[in-house]
Amino acid sequence: xxxxxxxxxxxxxxxxxxxxxxxxxxxxxxxxxxxxxxxxxxxxxxxxxxxxxxxxxxxxxxxxxxxxxxxxxxxxxxxxxxxxxxxxxxxxxxxxxxxxxxxxxxxxxxxxxxxxxxxxxxxxxxxxxxxxxxxxxxxxxxxxxxxxxxxxxxxxxxxxxxxxxxxxxxxxxxxxxxxxxxxxxxxxxxxxxxxxxxxxxxxxxxxxxxxxxxxxxxxxxxxxxxxxxxxxxxxxxxxxxxxxxxxxxxxxxxxxxxxxxxxxxxxxxxxxxxxxxxxxxxxxxxxxxxxxxxxxxxxxxxxxxxxxxxxxxxxxxxxxxxxxxxxxxxxxxxxxxxxxxxxxxxxxxxxxxxxxxxxxxxxxxxxxxxxxxxxxxx
Numbered sequence: 001x002x003x004x005x006x007x008x009x010x011x012x013x014x015x016x017x018x019x020x021x022x023x024x025x026x027x028x029x030x031x032x033x034x035x036x037x038x039x040x041x042x043x044x045x046x047x048x049x050x051x052x053x054x055x056x057x058x059x060x061x062x063x064x065x066x067x068x069x070x071x072x073x074x075x076x077x078x079x080x081x082x083x084x085x086x087x088x089x090x091x092x093x094x095x096x097x098x099x100x101x102x103x104x105x106x107x108x109x110x111x112x113x114x115x116x117x118x119x120x121x122x123x124x125x126x127x128x129x130x131x132x133x134x135x136x137x138x139x140x141x142x143x144x145x146x147x148x149x150x151x152x153x154x155x156x157x158x159x160x161x162x163x164x165x166x167x168x169x170x171x172x173x174x175x176x177x178x179x180x181x182x183x184x185x186x187x188x189x190x191x192x193x194x195x196x197x198x199x200x201x202x203x204x205x206x207x208x209x210x211x212x213x214x215x216x217x218x219x220x221x222x223x224x225x226x227x228x229x230x231x232x233x234x235x236x237x238x239x240x241x242x243x244x245x246x247x248x249x250x251x252x253x254x255x256x257x258x259x260x261x262x263x264x265x266x267x268x269x270x271x272x273x274x275x276x277x278x279x280x281x282x283x284x285x286x287x288x289x290x291x292x293x294x295x296x297x298x299x300x301x302x303x304x305x306x307x308x309x310x311x312x313x314x315x316x317x318x319x320x321x322x323x324x325x326x327x328x329x330x331x332x333x334x335x336x337x338x339x340x341x342x343x344x345x346x347x348x349x350x351x352x353x354x355x356x357x358x359x360x361x362x363x364x365x366x367x368x369x370x371x372x373x374x375x376x377x378x
Contacts, residue, residue, distance in 0.1 A: 002116065003125065005172040008165040009068070009109035010129040011136035012075065013320070015158075016102050017043045017327060019140030021211040022230040023148035023155045025219065030152065031088050038088075040212045040331045042095055047324030049099025050106065054321040057103060064108055064313070065173050071104025072166040079159020098159070102324065107317030114304045114312045115177040120249060122304070126297040127248025134241035134293065141234040177313075193306045193315065195366060196299060197322055199259070202359040203295050205326035205333070206266060209352045210237065210273075210288055212331045217345045221276050233285055240289030241296075248297050255302060256363075262295035263359040270353035276346055284349075 020027075020043050028039045060067060078097030086094065113125045144155040215230040251258065269287030272280045300319065307315045334348045341347060 001172050005168040006112045007132045008168050009105055010132040013106050014133050015136040015140040016046050019144045022145030023152040024215050026148040026152040037335050044328035045095040046099030046102050047328035049096050050103045050321050051325040053103045063176050067104045068108050068169050071101045072162050075101035075162045082156040083153050106320035110300055111313035111316040124249030126300050127245045130297045131242045131245025134238040137238040138235040196302050200299050201322050201326045204323045205330045206352050206355050208327045208330040213345050221346050237285050237289040241293030244293035258298040259363045262291050263363050266291035267356040270356050273349035
């Protein structure tokens with residue numbers, strides 16, 4: 001039951017942001033005076049709040065179990081309040097509260113796995129955590145797209161599902177983790193760990209062009225202005241993550257090979273999205289799904305391997321903060337770049353393809369060291 005309890009947290013991490021993507025066009029219609037980039041920020045504001053809170057997360061009083069319980073209560077409040085009619089300012093504040101909640105649950109969603117499990121079981125559970133995240137994203141995007149056709153306020157009702165992990169954590173998670181019971185020196189972050197953080201930023205920042213720009217892409221480029229269509233497409237991408245996550249622990253590739261496949265897929269996916277046709281869009285989304293489905297557990301595995309036991313929770317919290325921070329920055333950076341070069345939403349995917357070249361080069365350069373790390377036990 002402990003495995004199910006910990007894995008239940010992963011259902012709500014990416015879902016916090018991605019669930020609203022299919023409803024963005026409907027929300028934009030309700031706030032005609034608000035710029036598109038601010039509408040998109042409803043998806044990314046939780047990530048910004050997470051980044052702001054990062055310096056104080058490791059200084060909070062109480063145990064990790066208590067942090068998660070408080071986080072889930074705040075998640076329920078911040079997630080469900082927008083079911084009511086609100087001004088755009090209050091809507092942003094509700095999303096910020098969801099970000100506070102996310103800062104308390106996202107790190108433990110992975111670090112609790114590394115605290116309680118080791119070896120092959122850890123690798124398997126890291127894959128399963130990514131699969132659970134994919135299930136959450138699929139469920140949320142499909143339901144949000146369907147609800148947005150009727151009333152976009154209803155899409156926020158999906159956050160009420162957080163009551164399930166709140167009950168499980170309260171009932172089954174021990175009061176203290178093994179690391180909290182026997183603390184050790186945390187150690188310093190290595191250059192390899194910093195490089196892995198950088199790869200994570202690039203992966204999530206480039207990939208997140210899809211959930212923030214796809215609803216506008218299918219309307220202006222594919223001429224299908226239907227929020228449910230965006231929901232189905234995003235759910236399909238997450239479906240690939242689900243399949244890969246379930247089988248991650250049994251994949252025959254080394255960690256270096258997993259990372260190489262991840263970033264090659266990211267590059268190919270963004271290139272395909274520049275084609276502007278339905279077949280190429282489906283191909284591009286398929287490659288993007290492979291990139292995220294394989295990349296997130298691989299990067300988490302590498303970060304856990306490079307971290308001292310007492311530093312794993314801290315480093316994996318940093319990992320999540322960087323992931324959500326790059327999600328927040330992604331639409332701002334690409335909107336700024338689009339303002340420089342022009343071309344609209346289709347050009348944004350071309351810029352993302354150019355950006356995806358860098359991590360491919362970095363993974364190629366670090367491959368020998370990654371292969372050596374993959375041979376070590378743990």
